[in-house]
Amino acid sequence: MRTLLTRATLIDCVEPRAQADCTVLLEDGRIQEIFQAGHAPAVGDAEVIDLQGAYLMPGLWDVHIHPDYLQLSDVPLADQVTLFGHRLQAALLESGIVGFRCAGAHHYMDVAWKRAFDSGQHLGPRLFASGHFLTTTGGHFLTSGHAKEVDGPYGWVKAIREEIKNGVDHIKLNLSGGIMGPAWDLHRHSFLLEDELKAAFDICKLREFKVMAHATNPQAVKAAIRLGAHSIEHGYILDDECIELFLEHDCWYVPTLSISHLTPGQATNDWxxxxxxxxxxxxxxxxxxxxxxxxxxxxxLKALKAGVKMALGSDIRPLKDAALLELGLWVRDGATPWQALVAATRSGAAICGMGDESGTVEKGKIADLIVVGSNPLEDINSVRRLQLVFKDGRLVSDKRAKAR
Known part of the structure; x- marks a missing residue:
């Protein structure tokens, strides 16, 4: 199947500019060719979609998500699994979120949906599964239903092996407290002892599994980076040494601004x-x-200015709104629209190990693309003016009639 996207204003997330009047050829699920203004190819047997100057860009990624925090006593497991899949699909079709990295899901519902999407049984985004998030007895966010409490070095090793056995892509470790929790679950507190930390990271290293580390204070952040964490989630408190370690160890940072910024007194727009x-x-x-x-x-801001590798993750729900809100907060907190876009596209794919395949509009890459009605480099909230969504080069959502 060949599709020709004509009269596109291209934001490829490689160069920080919009390129007018481009033509992009999609074939066999990938970007076959990109033609600059004045160099449109022969149509041949391709389906032609005239974008009429709208903005073509990579689909968005949200690399810190959870399904709804429902208990089995509230909603049966089968219904929860179904609801999770529906919300992932809605995020793709309604908001153009083409990739997600999960940060905790009970009963491996994220693994189940990853397999369903990957097999083609169901249409959905690319999903990277974590299974449960692991914490200590009396650890972080136990009321979520997605936490597994483990203690002692071997307890951590056994729990991580269980996650691996059940098909996860990465291991989520909650090393410290958080903002959303009971009075004893505080983000300035670290939870693991030194031998527990070492055992957890050692087994992940032996099995070649990336660690997604919930670390909210300097002690937890530094320990996780030194032990080889792939990414630090939240990092509510970062000192200068944390920034130096991020750069020294080439570690990712996912700040999840939504957790500390979305309150009645801080909300700044209708959304x-x-x-x-x-x-x-x-x-x-x-x-x-x-x-x-x-x-x-x-x-x-300290991490952004220092050049720390950063990707966009929201940690809020519903999934179709979460990344869009987080994008706005990045810009509100001092990032440029370009920096926010890169975090939600190129960096989102890269942190999930798909940087060579996705996250930019380049020849040979997977055609997971969106079209929006105005320029997000001028106003980041333009990503909300969604017109089209392509998954593997196939048009899966067309909102142009609704936009009119």
Missing amino acids: EHRWVKNRNLSHSLCCRADAASDVHQAGF
Whole structure:
């Protein structure tokens, strides 16, 4: 199947500019050729889609997600698995999120949906599964239903082996507390003892599994980076040594600004106000988020200016809104629209090991693409003006009639 996208304003996420009047040929699920203005090819047997100057760019990635925090007592497991898959699909079709990296899901529902999507049984985004997130007894976010409590060096080794056996892509370790939790679950506290940390990272290294490390304070961040973490999630408090270690060890940082920034007192636009109202977070948790937000922003900016590798992850729901909100927060906190776009496209694919295959509009790459109605390099919220979504070169969502 050949598809010719004509009159595209191309944002390839390689060069920080929009290129007018481009033509892009899609064939066999990949980008076959890119033609600059004045060099359109013969149509032949290709289906032609005239973009009429709209903006063609890579699909978005959200590399820190969870399904809804539902308990089995509230919703049967089969319904939860179905709901998770539906929301992943909705995020692809309604918002152009083509890739997700999971950060915790009970009963390996993320593994099940990854296999379903990869096999072609169901249409959905690219999914990278973590299974449960692992923490200590009395660790982080136990009420979520996605945590597995383990203790002692061998306890950690056994739990990690169980995750590997059940088909995960990476291991999620919760090394410290968080903002969203009971009074004893604090982000300034670290949870693991030195021998537990070493055992957990040693077995991951032996089995060649990347560690996605929930680390929220300097002690946890530094320990995780030194032991070989692939990525640090949240990093609510970062000191100068943390930044130096990120650069020295070439470690990724996923800041999840939404956790500390989306409260009633901090919402700045209609999308944020609507989300905050629907979430209805308790007053005590809003206070914790508000108290952490300035320090979180300062660490984010410090990492951004230093050139730390950063990718966009939201850690909020619903999935179809989460990455779009997080993009807005990146720019609000001091990133340029270009930096935010790269974090949600090229870097999102790279952190998942797909940088050679996805995340930019280049010849030979997988054609997971979106078309939006105005320029996100001028206003990051233009990504909300979604017109088309392509998955493996096939048009799967067309919102042009609705946009009119």
